[in-house]
Amino acid sequence: MKLASLKGPGRDGTLLIVNSGLTRAVKADGIAPTMQHLLENWDALYLRMIDAAESLECGGERHAFDFQAALAKGEVAAPLPRAFQWLDGSAYLSHVERVRRARNDTVPESFYKDPLMYQGGADAMMGPRDPIRALSEDWGIDLEGEVAAITADVAMGASPAQASAAVRLLTLVNDVSYRRLIPAELAKGFGFVNGKGANALAPVAVTPDELGSSWDGGKIHLRLVCHVRGQWFGNPNAGDDAQFSLFDLIAHAAKTRELKAGTLVGTGTISNQDRATGFACLMEARLVEQVELGEAKTPFLSFGDSVKIEMFDHHGETIFGAIEQRVEKY
């Protein structure tokens, strides 16, 4: 099942069911008004949702409309337009290793067993076509292409196995980062507040069964294709080089707290050891350039620049639709 949200009328949007080809959608508001409502009442509403999704897939649902047209008109919100919790891990240690190598540092041994994770803003997720709005280009505006799980309620102390049962939906994230603000902020020791902007989600979030065997062990074994300023920038495989699965990350987040339905847990920037796969954030390209060429050449994002983040199945079909954003002055 593929789910999306239309913007309005309230801040939680209106829940949509979308067909697998992402061409048609229908409001699910007769079943659940919002994605958050569905997530809180999943077991009670799931079968009715599945029935409606099957009817839509078969060409039924006479109130269905053109999803691509709504997307193009900017009417589609993030599938979960706002979340009570966004916890972002850092599962791909080649990302961390490159950051540290550039400053002649090594990765602490503990990072291979104990996930890095921070909590970020999620009170207003960007829709998949919404602009990235910043006050200044000097912030060092960067994308971070990631995979995220949207969870059910998770008990405190849940194991990775228990966490696996709590993954309701998967989607893509652009975790916008302000690179030039981060060093001073991290030096204070309390994590990111100013260094991270709002996040965008892909047009749809999907139940794990939509991924077939590509969803295995809490990882999506497919490539995340990133374009920056209209040019190919990377297609790292989200299933490779992940030190931690989404199950591990959810369990880590739940060590000392319950996670409530609708919690969004991210993998961190997808990154492969293999340089040929490119990158899912500008900073990593810049760090590699710094080490190899003596200086960073790839610029951060300027106003007007575009990013595109997408994932395709083995038939070349888009799974989540593309995050396509342009940077704008706020």
Added chain:
Amino acid sequence: MKLASLKGPGRDGTLLIVNSGLTRAVKADGIAPTMQHLLENWDALYLRMIDAAESLECGGERHAFDFQAALAKGEVAAPLPRAFQWLDGSAYLSHVERVRRARNDTVPESFYKDPLMYQGGADAMMGPRDPIRALSEDWGIDLEGEVAAITADVAMGASPAQASAAVRLLTLVNDVSYRRLIPAELAKGFGFVNGKGANALAPVAVTPDELGSSWDGGKIHLRLVCHVRGQWFGNPNAGDDAQFSLFDLIAHAAKTRELKAGTLVGTGTISNQDRATGFACLMEARLVEQVELGEAKTPFLSFGDSVKIEMFDHHGETIFGAIEQRVEKY
């Protein structure tokens, strides 16, 4: 106006108006079903809320009930039972100075100009009488008594003056901390995830006018009275020694992001330079003991231990009601 929430039927609870003496309350669901709804529609609903509050104060509102009885029965939720964003500052630098002095470190000059702030969990705030539930006493369970503002929508880049207009409500917070988990987590550099538990809020949140002249310059100039295990533990004045006002903290949080209505911004543990005022967290007492006595004597909280956090006006009347919690095994 004083506002609270009753637990249920949904996760956002039911909005209540409470009289100034905290003896009687009435459901406001004819005006706004939940606190979050009110915060998102404040200007449109404010006058009706004020009318109902005045009617309650004058003994009207025939559906009013005994607020203290509901509180005693554990039926009262946090005024905002869950928030899309909880950003906690560290405005009282004597707290930071004591932490650093105990490890023979100094406070960086920048801390006096650039607030420390982290983002924490708020997907399930504890009610004022809910137990603090932890899996292990070994976590080093601690209270942190704080003041927090609940905001309206705040624009990115808002100045402290603009932030001042966005303070809708004020309340007290117990920002539960797991001290023995924090050093290793902060060493990773991404802030707190496992080191902080759910937060409790006071029984009511109040509009700033309820505080009269005690609310001045973005600070509440009153003492926060803390009891631990039934004994007086401290009464630092929230108006003294605050390097940053709530206006400064809101503006800091909004530097690179919009804050949406219902954002909760905290002052950090209230702490005075004057030792005679005691403490609003156990760690600070322990650090002072360590420096002065050579070892920390005050134990962290064990299962069964109680904490009480309250603030009184100049007539000795409770403003927000008391946070009264006991520690329990999860």
